[in-house]
Amino acid sequence: MEELDLAGAFGTSASLALRLGQIVFSSSSLLFICLDVGFYSYTAFCYLVTVMGLVIPWSITLLVVDAYSVFIQYLPVQRRLIIIIFFGDMILSYLSLAAACSTASIADLLCEAGRSHCPSELCDRYRLSAAMAFLSWFLSSVSFVFNFWLFSSM
């Protein structure tokens, strides 16, 4: 129950910023792949949509908890809570990396193979979506590393 100050770990303002970035990037990745695109045709795109649909509520929940801890009342760091958070971050960061890589490779294959498969503006959207998913993965993995560090130093 002691007060541990590790920038980026649960309950700090750096963590709040990380969560905000995760929400922005995962939402934009989801919007780029979903809006006006028939993403059902490719397994990788469905997988990206599924993963982003998991990352967004997770990040929003932790954003709310971090904001409460930063602005309203300091929440004591509990070992059990940190286990759940670092485990969730680990799994979601691996899932989002997997989704980003699959989307990027499929987009690359479709757009290289010829324009018949995929018009130019769709290609750009697939690529943008993959790029946003990579950024979301990066922020998730930073959160994971900091929370793991906090957990192991408890």
Place this chain on the structure above:
Amino acid sequence: MEELDLAGAFGTSASLALRLGQIVFSSSSLLFICLDVGFYSYTAFCYLVTVMGLVIPWSITLLVVDAYSVFIQYLPVQRRLIIIIFFGDMILSYLSLAAACSTASIADLLCEAGRSHCPSELCDRYRLSAAMAFLSWFLSSVSFVFNFWLFSSM
């Protein structure tokens, strides 16, 4: 310089087993994708070959060091060495996950799209190669987590 016993971290017999598994799986992934297959046509397959070409020497080096530490003479755990090892494991585990996902999604697309792109035995080899790369990623990430734990407890 104190003696830290954390199963799976650098210098233990569990780490030796993990390194051995990484070598076996990454080599078999490389062999499945390389032998008698024109992998140059697809970016994702070239990427898998590159990544496995990095993972294999890294794992062999650490296997030798671990074997020396286990069988011949105990090596003291140095902070600087553990930083290098956990950083390398982290980067290689992320790279092999990325390569495995790209290969799996490309193999899925090629084999679903129709047999014209890819004969049946090639599809099986792509899938086997991706599966081996996933196993290699899993062992790398286990090594990373244990070495990170050891580093943060030093």
